[in-house]
Amino acid sequence: MxxxxxxxxxxxxxxxxxxxxxxxxxxxxxxxxxxxxxxxxxxxxxxxxxxxxxxxxxxPLADIRALLDLGDDPDRSCESADTIARHQLAEVERRLASLASLRQELCRMIDQCAGGTVADCRVIETLADHANCISDRHGHPDRRDASGRPRAPDTTGSTAA
Amino acid sequence: MxxxxxxxxxxxxxxxxxxxxxxxxxxxxxxxxxxxxxxxxxxxxxxxxxxxxxxxxxxPLADIRALLDLGDDPDRSCESADTIARHQLAEVERRLASLASLRQELCRMIDQCAGGTVADCRVIETLADHANCISDRHGHPDRRDASGRPRAPDTTGSTAA
DNA sequence: GATGGGATCTCTAGTAACTAGAGCTTCAAG
DNA sequence: CTTGAAGCTCTAGTTACTAGAGATCCCATC
Missing domain, CATH: 1.10.1660.10 (Multidrug-efflux Transporter Regulator; Chain: A; Domain 2)
Structure with missing residues (x-):
């Protein structure tokens, strides 16, 4: 206890x-x-x-709840657990792909920043013009809000990039 | 208008x-x-x-606000914009790395699921035992909550894997 | 000019997954 | 027995929206 x-x-x-x-x-x-x-x-x-x-x-907690319910009944088929895990995997892969494209665009933006004034800044300009995007929609990584990504310790303190 | x-x-x-x-x-x-x-x-x-x-x-909106303020004053140095973009890039890369490790663990779990009952299910078992993790902490992708990842259309409807 | 229905208005509350703080009580070590 | 850390409850805040109620407005058609 x-x-x-x-x-x-x-x-x-x-x-x-x-x-x-x-x-x-x-x-x-x-x-x-x-x-x-x-x-x-x-x-x-x-x-x-x-x-x-x-x-x-x-x-997400809803899925964890489902998993816990499964665990409470060891004789049930583990099909649901497998399904949940597969969904989660698909989700992760979707986010991976999306982030990879974001990374590319961010890199490009930063590379082009010559360090002058805002008026010539590629970062600002690129952000201002969605038409320059590599992908037109960045893949919409996920729709579940306020979570969906591993929670974290909150010790970073960064304003977060 | x-x-x-x-x-x-x-x-x-x-x-x-x-x-x-x-x-x-x-x-x-x-x-x-x-x-x-x-x-x-x-x-x-x-x-x-x-x-x-x-x-x-x-x-995050806070950063966008900063960017908009920069844009309102075209003669300022674009250093801040560059910094914000670099932070964002670092953030994206952190999340990429983290997700890659999650992916690995999920794949492993799913591969091992023989499809029997919950009692033998590797998915449940693996989830129950953090000690089996590939990485011990999965990298803590980010700490800013309730956002931080591209928002999405909400049309998916999936419970989200 | 009347009318009707889609567009807009404000306001409140809900979402996810916590986190923070106030103000008070309890536990356990010395 | 004292005292300070740990625990308690409760409210409210966070992020970035979304949903719904109930009222009003605009404009196209007749």
């Missing part, structure tokens, strides 16, 4: 995130101490690790 | 998105008809195209 802090440390999940997962029903409500603090059984460590690993792989 | 619907059609931007951009100050408040409807000058088409193109390239 471990407290939320230990669970957090054991899985690399932030404490508020654990509570959030509980709130949305991904983690079961744990036992509580007489003082109302959460105490987790070791099995919850595995469950949370599973969730985090899936998140690292880019699975 | 065109209405919001025409601007929408001319730029491939949804109408509510245009209003949203106005709300957050990316687009200036346009003139209005006596009946309170927005009428846009042709210059706004270009500005909105610029914004959309940047979004397609994965730039």
């Amino acid at each position: 471990l407290g939320i802090g230990k669970l957090s440390a054991a899985t690399g999940t932030k404490v508020p995130t654990i509570r959030y997962y509980e709130e949305i029903g991904l983690l079961p409500e744990p036992e509580r101490t007489s003082g109302n603090q959460r105490r987790y059984a070791p099995a919850q460590v595995d469950r949370l690790r599973f969730i985090r690993h899936c998140r690292d792989l880019g699975f | 065109l209405g919001i619907g025409k601007l929408s059609a001319a730029t491939g931007t949804k109408v509510p998105t245009i209003r949203y951009y106005e709300e957050i100050g990316l687009l200036p408040e346009p003139e209005r008809t006596s009946g309170n409807q927005r009428r846009y000058a042709p210059a706004q088409v270009d500005r909105l195209r610029f914004i959309r193109h940047c979004r397609d390239l994965g730039f």
Whole structure:
């Protein structure tokens, strides 16, 4: 039986995130101490690790939920799990292709920047004119928002390129 | 002078998105008809195209705002624009590398799925055990949330792999 | 000039997956 | 027994939009 802090440390999940997962029903409500603090059984460590690993792989929580449901019933066919994984793979490949084209365009833009004033800057100019694009639509990497890509530690602090 | 619907059609931007951009100050408040409807000058088409193109390239709105500010002052050095573009490129490359590793792991998982029951399913098992990972952390593609990847049309409808 | 229906208006709320902070209580080490 | 770290709940904010309700407007046709 471990407290939320230990669970957090054991899985690399932030404490508020654990509570959030509980709130949305991904983690079961744990036992509580007489003082109302959460105490987790070791099995919850595995469950949370599973969730985090899936998140690292880019699975949305809805899919993880489906996977967890599957896991609760070991005699079922694993067809669904396979399907989910294949979808995720397709998604990843789509994003890879899209990013590759973005990379090309960004490189081209940067290469052409002579470093003068904004008036002659190729970066600005290129961005201003979609007609110059290599691909006309950049492939629309994904449509699921606010996620879809592996979540991250938030320690970077960068404004993000 | 065109209405919001025409601007929408001319730029491939949804109408509510245009209003949203106005709300957050990316687009200036346009003139209005006596009946309170927005009428846009042709210059706004270009500005909105610029914004959309940047979004397609994965730039967050904050960066686009910076770029637009630069563009408003053509005599300034384009150093900042260059820096922003380089950051964005670095970001894209980081995500590319990360996705490549995800792809590998997903492929491996799927290849090993023999199609039996969940109990023997390699997909479930692999997901359950982070220790089997190829990379231990999958590279943490990015930390800026709820965006950071090119937005998309939302027409896919897929639950997203 | 009337009319009708598509386009627009504002406003609120919802999405995904968290994160941050306030203000208070509990636990455990010394 | 004290004290400070860790935990509690609750609200609100983040990003970039999207959806819907209910009212109004514009313009093309008759």
